Amino acid sequence: GTITIVDNDSVFQFDTNNVVISENAGSLLVTVLRLGDLTSQNTVDFGTVDGTALAASDYTATNGFLIFPENTPQRTFTVPIANDTLPEPAEFLRVFLTNAVTVQAGQNAVIGSNSVMVVTITDNIVRIEFTQSNYLVSESARTLNVILNRVGGSGGAISVTLNSVDISATAGVDYSGFTNVLVSWPDNDVTARTNVIQLFDDVDATETNETANLVLSAPTGGVTIGTTNSTLTIIDNDGTAGLDFDF
Secondary structure (H helix, E strand, C coil), rough: CCCCCCCEEEEECCCCCCEEEEECCEEEEEEEEEECCCCCCCEEEEEEEEECCCEEECCCCCCEEEEEECCEEEEEEEEECCCCCCCCEEEEEEEEEEEEEEEECCEEECCCCCCCCEEEEEECCCCCEECCCCCEHHHHHHHHEEEEEECCCCCEEEEEEEEECCCCCCCCEEEECCCCEEEECCCCCCHHHHHHHCCCCCCCCCCCCCCEEEECCCCCCCCCEEECEEEEEECCCCCCCCCCCCC
16 A cells, blocks of 8 residues: 655745845845645744845845745845945845744744845945046146046945047146046946056146146946046146246
């Protein structure tokens, strides 16, 4: 004859063990599954614990218990996510299950192998901008560092194009300039980008201070541009009012 062994275990676990969510999502909906025997009422406890994400600043600490009535295969709860204005890398927290309980004699309620979920919170993308709206530099400095910041967001790969536009300064004569320079950031990178301009120290005593515009355009990855333009002013050091420290 055939002997059928009926399982009497209810197993509780998450539907996934890894979730990525943007900080502007508002909240995370977590699904808990009950596998195996559904013929009794069960309860299971849940909670959150800090990783690099911190309760109160990055999310709201959440804990409690779920009641599974008879023939109920899944329940849900939410973890509130905080949307701050700080540029920061991706951060994570953990959500866990513990203490599964049954009300029926002869039935077992256990925690499954998928009982810890890692939740990664990515920063929402805001803008790319110059660190300065004006650069004032002597031609004798020889170089100038033009710095771009990724502000308010680390999630996703983004880029922007950097160009220089002559006003009274001439690219190739007074400074090296930028022509369609692609400045990019990979996902979860908020490191400032430094772009170097070469300054040409001439001995022309007839020229005055000269200017150029530095311009950002063509953003990709859903990013916006903060400070679009920055003005470069190259101070002459050869005229009657200037000092030249080089032979």
